[in-house]
Amino acid sequence: MAYPADYRYTKEHEWIQVDGNIGTVGITDYAQNSLGDIVYVDLPKVGDAVEAAKTFGSVESVKAVSDLFSPVTGKVTAINEELKDAPEKINAAANTTWLLKVELADAKQIDGLLTAADYEKFTNEETGH
Amino acid sequence: MAETMAPLRKTALNAVHRAAKSKMVDFGGWDMPVDCCGLIAEHMAVRTAVGVFDVSHMGDIQLRGPGSLAAVQQLCMNDASKLAVRQAHYSAMLHPNGTFVDDVVVHKLSDNDYLIVINAGTREKDVQWVRKQIGHMPGVHVNDFSDYYTQLAIQGPRAAETLQKLTSTDLSTIKNYWFTWGQVCGLHNVMIARTGYTGEDGFEIYIPSDEPTSARVWGEVLEAGSEFGILACGLGARNTLRLEAGMALYGHEISDTINVFEAGLGRYAKLDKGEFVGREALAKIQAEGGPGRKLVGLEMIERGIGRDGYTVFSLEGKRLGEITSGSPAPFLKKNIAMAYVPVDFTALDTEVAVEIRGQMVKAKVVPLPFYKRAKKSA
Structure with a gap:
């Protein structure tokens, strides 16, 4: 699996793609694969504040529930409504199935996140490969 | 870190599961596949077609000898005197207070020969418990045959058609919770039981636990079921299937702090069959109006x-x-x-x-x- 080089990543397995001052957030392919079949995504509302490294929601597979951690601080400008009825889209295409969009409070926060290469190294360490 | 822990135990199919890229987990000390090709797909395959599970981690205790029936009766709450040869039933071993040591399936192999299938996580505890409870009884020989069998569960509405391709035994003659011995994949005298833990029709077969034989039979079952859309299934689907079917899992619905009546399994406790471990406590609970x-x-x-x-x-x-x-x-x-x-x-x-x-x-x-x-x- 390839992690897009223009995204940044967290150790909690979220990705963020930044365009101007808007960040688009999803979970990584590694995360969807670890969770298995995803059946439920709990997201904040548009207008809610999210904070870097704090939980903003959860994602549930048949067998597990996992908190979602925000890569950045900011305000939610959109959530992916289609996940309410089709959360399995995350399993099918984690890299392109976004959860929410955030208006960044501080664009510099991105620099503190993992690059694709760093993230891949991190996941390889986690699985002991 | 992980190096200091006891090594995980492996079934004879471990390399096959890993080669198939099944997701593996530690289940009661066993390195088992939890997700082979997607839990929901596996679950649906068993409900609508057929799936195959490696359940070799289950334990098998054999009680043999002229005292074996008396020993089974003392150990387990169901009435094994009602079993015919080649018949099995759900039962449980209880503590004296009426809570669970383990739930089991008792198979009557012949008049003086019983096979008790036990849970993986409780194997050592169960074997010790059996020896402690009935080791002193006359005419019974206790053997732990857990490592001798690779146990495969072939489950689903197309399970019989799948397995029938691999055996000359007429599977339609085996009723639910009965078993027989027959040739499977060229292996003689394989125990073929119409049992399972999914709420579907299906079979459990007990084959020799060497790796080449186990891998060959696993492959042949998948091949035989391919026209029906068979899937290799992991413990994740096994759990959701048994949950839908309302079946108990040791450590969850039943344990050493939960008694038979609380668990709703009173119909399997035959209080009038004679003495058994836990009987007195159950009679008392019943006399006092239930749990x-x-x-x-x-x-x-x-x-x-x-x-x-x-x-x-x-x-x-x-x-x-x-x-x-x-x-x-x-x-x-x-x-x-x-x-x-x-x-x-x-x-x-x-x-x-x-x-x-x-x-x-x-x-x-x-x-x-x-x-x-x-x-x-x-």
């Missing part, structure tokens, strides 16, 4: 998934008990759970609240099992 709490089925009414260990409350906020197993039900497409609640809260349609990460989410009591397969007219 104060019982296992119920719950269906979430509001959005949310009640999971193992979550607390159940009354709508007034009184703590009632805990969920023992809870999950989305892939076939029923509902969020279901089993939980212990006081008997006043066990009536069907009683509404309760499940605390899900700080939120109270409504659920209601529904009948167990959640899922029951349609009876064939044949």
